[in-house]
Amino acid sequence: MTDPRIALLNRLAALDVEDAAGRDGQKTVTLDQQAVGRLSRMDALQNQAMAQAQGRRRQAERQRIRAALQRLDEGDYGHCTDCGEEIASARLTSDPATPRCLDCTRGG
Structure with a gap:
């Protein structure tokens, strides 16, 4: 088994890269009807919503990783x-x- 701390820190770094790549998709959608048609605006709004949801997913994963790192520090990791x-x-x-x-994950 690889060192869990290294795996966790590598995943945190990968999340930072994913965040940087997803920032453009989270920007405010311009609703200028002269610039784009209605369907294009709807697509842009849908893409923005998906990018925001992915950002929330990455944030939740970060919290799980930080909690695992804390368990490592406290000697509770793996339990x-x-x-x-x-x-x-x-x-x-x-x-x-x-x-x-x-x-416990299954509820048993």
Whole structure:
């Protein structure tokens, strides 16, 4: 298993790159009817809404990563935040920021 701290920090850096790429899509849509037609404006508004939703998703992922880094610092990393049991290493490899074991995630 790779070092989870490195994996988490690399993902944070990748989110910063994704944010930079998505900034143009989140800009205010100009509603100048002379510049673009109605359908083009609707497309632009839809694209803006999708870019904003992706930005919110990235922000939520950042929060999960920061929480995982805090668990690493506190020595609680790799243990379920609900039941305290050890999280399977394959699950942590797949998602190093996961806070819960599979049983707790499933609600069991």
